[in-house]
Amino acid sequence: MGELCNLNNDCLFKEEECNSHIESYTMNQHDIINNISLDNQLIFLLKGKVTLSFANHIDTEISENTFVYLPVEQYYLIKASETSTLFVIHVKEQISFCNRLSIEDLARYIESEDYACTNELYSLEISPEIKSHIKFIQTCIEKDICCSMFYKNKVKELLFLLCIFYSREELCSFFRDALSPDSKFHSEVMRNSHKCKSVAELAQLLNYSVSGFEKHFKRTFGISPYKWMLQNKAEKVYCEIRLKKRNFKEICDEYGFSSISHFTNFCKTFLGTTPSNIRKYGEVATARPEKQISQSIDKVY
Secondary structure, X not given: OOOOOOHHHHOOOEOOOOOOOEEEEEXXXXXXXXXXXXXXXXXXXXXXXXXXXXXXXXXXXXXXXXXXXXXXXXXXXXXXXXXXXEEEEEEOOOOEEEOOEEHHHHHHHHHHOOOOOOOOOOEEEOOHHHHHHHHHHHHHHHOOOOEHHHHHHHHHHHXXXXXXXXXXXXXXXXXXXXXXXXXXXXXXXXXXHHHOOOHHHHHHHOOOOHHHHHHHHHHHHOOOHHHHHHHHHHHHHHHHHHHOOOOHHHHHHHOOOOOHHHHHHHHHHHHOOOHHHHHHOOOOOOOOOHHHHHHHHHHHO
């Protein structure tokens, strides 16, 4: 018998921490997790009780043994109401369940059926099969298996299991925020917009001419890409300020501001006040001013 592969040293896909696709949290009562999602996330509450806030969902209670979908490009805040265990799956690629069911299929299904849309956050109960899959992943993490390819495949397997053990109607409601008339284009924009600082740069990354990209974008999102990127930038800047993880100089560098003065003027124009005031006042979960940002952009443009 040949020598076994030493996973800790020889694996080409080794990661120092197994958290690029999978994260596990143990939260004590009143603990808080706040961040910006740079990919689609499935949040499984294995134990306890938490509240989740993002977009228009404020302090939505998540019950034990259920899971929810968190879309890409969202500022979110999780508060533990009691000691809780969370298991988070990051879906870094286009959501696809199997060769016979994609996210585009769900979007078409909604269009063809009498689908009742709701603004409430939709959760699913963790089935025994999904729970078993998660338990196996947890065991692998405990055994210090740190292969990124392995966990990437486990995420794909999880998505496949979802289409086996949940109905199409349930999946439509669960992934509602990921569905659009052109879900593939929508997903590519959402997953790559944070890498680009201009419409031309994003169009080039997605292999479009600028004019072709602008037309496709307007059909899918309902607004111009420039206005959308500006609004998206304002919301991200707001969240970065409120998260308090970076100083103002670091935020300036990250989002392409030429100076602190330029950064301050941007905040005054689109957020209504200075960065210092944003950081000092207001509740993180309830102060995200999407409407104010949109109205400010409408006034300027």
